[in-house]
Amino acid sequence: MKVYHLFALLFMFNASAFAQQKYDVAAYVWPAYHDEPRFKQEMNIFHDGKGEWEAVYKAKPKFEGHRQPRVPLWGYLDEADPKVQEKVIDTALKYGVNTFIFDWYWYDDKPFLEGVLNNGFLKAKNNEKMKFYLMWANHTHTTYIDPNEPDKSKVYRQGEVTADIFDRFTDHIIKDYFSRPNYYKIDGKPVFAIYELGTFINGLGGMKEAKLALDKFKDKCVKAGLKGVHLQAILWGALPATISATPGDKTETQENTVKYLGFEGLTNYQWCHFIPTNQDYASWGEQAVAKYKEFDENFSIPYFPHVSIDWDPNPRYPGAAQPAVSGVTPEKLERFLYKAKQYADEHPNQRPLITINAWNEWAEGSSLEPDTLYKYGYLEAVKRVFKDQ
Incomplete structure (x- = not known):
């Protein structure tokens, strides 16, 4: 009997080990599908009370074969509702995100x-x-996200921040997010990505x-009991190539920028x-x-491979058709997910x-969430590549 129980325990342990997902599949979340007060108070948009869902369900096709609107299979849900986020989390995990x-x-x-994160995701029972x-x-x-404004160059708020503002909001981040047990870490360091590194540098001076x-x-993170912070740069044109501060080094490369500033990853x-x-x-x-x-050859810090599902920002534009990708299918997405997986495997x-x-x-046409055309097709592609092993 004892031998039987021993084998049963070993089987359970091995089954659990095999159930662990090898890859960290991270999907960006656009937290605008809820009633954000600043939309109405400061921008005078989205008066239906559903956030940017309003631009999505009012979208019209602009050329033959244009798939607008893209209709969510679950409907236009309030993503700041913890019950909604419980469904989102369960679905994502089931399919490997x-x-x-x-x-x-x-x-x-x-x-x-912050409403989707604070009131929805972090209050979900399964978060x-x-x-x-x-x-x-x-x-x-x-005014980029204002579907009623043809002039997209009008500015609501500047992206640059001063050192004092950066210091204040990083206190908030460390206290309210980094301290949580499910905050994503690499080598024990919470990961914090910066979208426009050039804007950050300009704001600081x-x-x-x-x-x-x-x-x-980083020092504040250590004092808070963390191992520091893993800074991740978003790699595109907004990551500047500036003259290195290293004496005698006059080369201008994005590599010099991220190394000098102490970044540890790119995507x-x-x-x-x-x-x-x-x-x-x-x-x-x-x-x-x-x-x-x-990217791998140009940088000494790790590049984490990225896959985009689609691109079609036309719900945000009331006038002429905007450039968009065509012919997207779950099967084509799966091919590129395999490429990303292969890259990860080649960098153990x-x-x-x-x-x-x-x-x-949804307002940019790039969503894993199920829609009325492909249902769960994109998520099934993720599952086949990263979870069904």
Whole structure:
């Protein structure tokens, strides 16, 4: 009898071990599908009370075969509702998405779009099953998301922050997010991504000042009982190539920038940042994943491979049709997910982290969440590549 129980325990242990997912599949979350007060009070948009869902369900096709609106299979849910987030978390984990990267904002020295994270995700009963981290989306906030405004250059809020503001909001981040057991860490360090590194440097007043601010951030993390902070740069044109502060070194490279500032990782946010979009998804994706080798060779810090699902921002534009990717299918997505997995397998000395745009970028046409056309097709592609092993 004892032998039987021993074998049973060993079987349970091995089954549990095999059930563990090898890869960290992290999808970006656009937290705008709820009633954000600042939309109405400061921007005078989205009066239906559903946030940017309003732009999605009012979208119209602009050319033959244009798939607008893209209709969520679950309906236009309030994503700041913890019950909704419980469903989101369970679904994501079932299909192999085990990490969320929340787009995180701080304008006019106060938060913006924190409702989905604070009131929805972190209050969901199952939230600790899902890892999460923040990407500080520090771009200047324009009328880009206002579907009724044809002039997209009007500015609501500047993206630059001073050293004092950065110091204040990093206190908030450390206390309210980094301290949570399910905050995503690499080598024990909470991961914090910065979307526009050039905007950050400009706001601080230069490379030296930016480095001092980041060094202080790291020191605060250590004092809070953490091992520091794993700074992750979003790799695209907004990551500047500046003259290194190292004496005698006059080369201008993005590598020098991230090394000098102490970043430890790189990934992308969207393929549209470096590959033209008006083409079929198959060719778009092939050009994008071909960049993996270039990124790997150009940087000494780890590059974490990225996959984008689609690109079509037309719900945000009331006028002429905007460039969009065509011919997207779950089967084509699966091909590029395998490419990202292969890259991770070929780099065993770094965390097997893959980023995906996005979980729910409905207004930009890039969503893993089930829709009425492909149902759970995109999620099933993720599951086949990263979970069914």
